[in-house]
Amino acid sequence: MKEKSEFGSDKKKEIIKAAQKVLATKGISDSSISEIAKIAKVTDSVIYHYFKNKEDLLFWALADRMLEITNELKLHLQGILDPVSKLGKMIWYHLYIYDLDPEDTRVLKNLLFECRSRKNFYFHEGYKVIRSYTRILTDIIKEGIKAGVFSKHINPVLVRDMIFGLLDEESLSCYAEHKKTIPDFPDIIELVLAMILNSSRDKKEQDKKIRIMRAAERVFAEKGFDAATMSEIADIAGVAEGTIYTYFNNKKNLLFSLPVEKFRSFREHTKGLFEIKDALKKLRHFIRYHFAIFLTNRNFLKTFLLDIKLNRQFYKSDAYQELQEYLKVIDPILEEGKEKGIFRTTINNRVFKNLFFGGFTHLTTRWFILNKAKATDMMEEIDQFVHLLCNAAGRKDPLIYELKNKLGFA
Numbered sequence: 001m002k003e004k005s006e007f008g009s010d011k012k013k014e015i016i017k018a019a020q021k022v023l024a025t026k027g028i029s030d031s032s033i034s035e036i037a038k039i040a041k042v043t044d045s046v047i048y049h050y051f052k053n054k055e056d057l058l059f060w061a062l063a064d065r066m067l068e069i070t071n072e073l074k075l076h077l078q079g080i081l082d083p084v085s086k087l088g089k090m091i092w093y094h095l096y097i098y099d100l101d102p103e104d105t106r107v108l109k110n111l112l113f114e115c116r117s118r119k120n121f122y123f124h125e126g127y128k129v130i131r132s133y134t135r136i137l138t139d140i141i142k143e144g145i146k147a148g149v150f151s152k153h154i155n156p157v158l159v160r161d162m163i164f165g166l167l168d169e170e171s172l173s174c175y176a177e178h179k180k181t182i183p184d185f186p187d188i189i190e191l192v193l194a195m196i197l198n199s200s201r202d203k204k205e206q207d208k209k210i211r212i213m214r215a216a217e218r219v220f221a222e223k224g225f226d227a228a229t230m231s232e233i234a235d236i237a238g239v240a241e242g243t244i245y246t247y248f249n250n251k252k253n254l255l256f257s258l259p260v261e262k263f264r265s266f267r268e269h270t271k272g273l274f275e276i277k278d279a280l281k282k283l284r285h286f287i288r289y290h291f292a293i294f295l296t297n298r299n300f301l302k303t304f305l306l307d308i309k310l311n312r313q314f315y316k317s318d319a320y321q322e323l324q325e326y327l328k329v330i331d332p333i334l335e336e337g338k339e340k341g342i343f344r345t346t347i348n349n350r351v352f353k354n355l356f357f358g359g360f361t362h363l364t365t366r367w368f369i370l371n372k373a374k375a376t377d378m379m380e381e382i383d384q385f386v387h388l389l390c391n392a393a394g395r396k397d398p399l400i401y402e403l404k405n406k407l408g409f410a
Contacts, residue, residue: 011040011042011046011050012050013064014040014041014042015036015037015040015042015046015047015050015051015057016057016060016061016064017040017064018036018037018039018040019036019040019057019058019060019061020061020064020065020107020111021039021107022035022036022039023036023057023058023061023110023111023114024106024107024108024110024111024114025110027110027114028054028055028058028114031054032054033047033048033054033057036057055118055120056124058111058114058115058118059115059120059121059124059125059126059127060126061111062111062112062114062115062126062129062130063125063126063127063128063129063130065107065108065111066129066130066133067129069097069108069133070129070132070133070136072093073090073093073133073136074136076089076093077089077090077136082147082149083140083141083143083144083147083149083150084144084149084193084403084406084407085406085407086140086143087137087140087141087144087189087192088189088407090136090137090140091163091167091185091188091189091192092182092185094167095167095170095181095182095184095185095188096182098170098171098174098181099180099181099182109171109175110312113310113311113312116306116310117306117307117310117311118306119306119369122369122370134160134164137160137163137164138156138157138160141154141156141159141160141196142156144196148198149197149198150196150197150198151196151197151198152198154195154196154384154388155380155381155384157366158363158381158384158385158388159195159196159388161359161362161363161366162195162355162358162359162362162363162385162388163192163359164358164362165355165357165358165359165360165361165362165363166188166191166192166351166354166355166358166359167181167188167358168358168361168362169353169354169355169357169358169361170184170188170351170354170358172309172315173350173354175315176315176316176320184348184350184351186404187346187347187348187351188351188355189404189407190344190346190347190400190404191347191348191351191352191355191392192355192392193399193400193403193404194344194391194392194393194395194397194400195388195389195391195392195395196388196391197395197397197399197400197403208237208239208243208247209247211237211238211239212233212234212237212239212243212244212247212248212254213254213257213258213261214237215233215234215236215237216228216233216237216254216255216258217258218236219232219233219236220255220258225251225255228251230244230251233254278337278340278342279333279334279336279337279340279342279343280337280342280343280390280393280394282333282336283330283333283334283337283389283390283393284386284390286329286330286333287356287385287386287389288382288386290360291360291382291385294360294364295378298368301364301368302368302369305361305364305365305368305369306369309361327353327356327357330349330352330353330356331349334347334349334352334393335349337393337394342394343393343394344393344394344395344396347393352392352393355389355392356389359385359389360385363381363385
């Protein structure tokens with residue numbers, strides 16, 4: 001007896017499979033319900049019994065394919081205990097799916113193009129299947145943070161966006177150049193591990209004085225100076241209340257230590273804007289500049305995210321070449337950093353640029369297409385985005401290479 005689909009009856013499944021072939025080949029604009037019905041061997045009215053319209057059918061066609069991929073990924077992850085290996089397996093699997101049988105890959109990529117370029121998709125039931133897939137990566141990152149393998153200071157959702165952005169950009173650039181993505185896996189995993197691994201660099205943040213100041217910021221912001229107590233600050237900082245007085249005479253002294261630290265830091269950043277002499281500062285400045293020019297042109301950004309970047313024709317156009325020329329600005333920065341010993345010499349510039357631009361794309365899509373960000377959240381995420389990318393380029397922790405070797409890519 002034929003097994004029922006998770007999407008309903010066998011007939012509904014046959015319609016979805018027919019839709020995948022037609023919509024992936026011709027696109028939603030140039031295809032019709034009639035030709036889908038003909039391949040599925042049903043009448044047009046039967047399709048409308050299951051689906052509201054052609055767009056609804058398109059979204060479920062992608063959801064059906066993604067459900068199969070999600071279930072297969074879960075099987076691949078079974079029996080893998082440590083978060084680094086899980087992360088490596090999920091990234092490898094994602095690349096493998098894109099490099100699989102050319103016909104399957106073409107169908108998946110084209111359906112993704114069609115769906116993600118339509119704003120309605122992000123509010124459709126079918127999008128929940130995509131979210132369940134991406135949630136697997138979010139959970140892996142959270143697991144790594146809990147285990148102390150990944151830095152506890154990273155934002156799991158932001159990191160997820162950056163990784164999927166990188167993987168998308170890999171797929172799109174390889175789509176344009178007719179290449180496979182799996183050969184880039186070693187370079188991808190190196191950048192990702194450099195961004196998120198817990199290491200000695202976190203010790204400064206874990207220092208008791210710093211922890212106390214961060215906790216004080218939080219308590220003062222939430223309760224106000226007068227209502228805040230030293231014991232609450234100590235609880236959040238994870239220290240004894242008496243420890244606070246080792247560093248600060250009283251609550252007011254602690255309060256005024258905060259702007260001293262902040263303004264010193266701001267002053268250092270301001271110097272960097274006018275005296276950009278080293279590659280790391282140049283990289284930070286470029287990333288912030290990139291956000292600034294796009295965020296001050298939000299109408300263009302929304303058009304770019306939905307109608308340009310997710311249009312297959314874009315990757316065969318002069319506009320795509322212009323984008324590549326723009327991103328080449330990063331190459332001399334990376335090369336200067338490598339030459340001066342600031343950045344790792346093993347960085348693959350193309351993969352790094354994909355991490356940067358892909359991460360930016362996913363982040364801004366979440367902000368402006370899904371409408372899921374406040375101005376303050378955006379500023380915090382930009383700060384961490386800059387920090388993570390600079391880690392990806394400059395971090396030289398031997399643990400990166402140890403774990404890379406563990407995953408089988410020396």
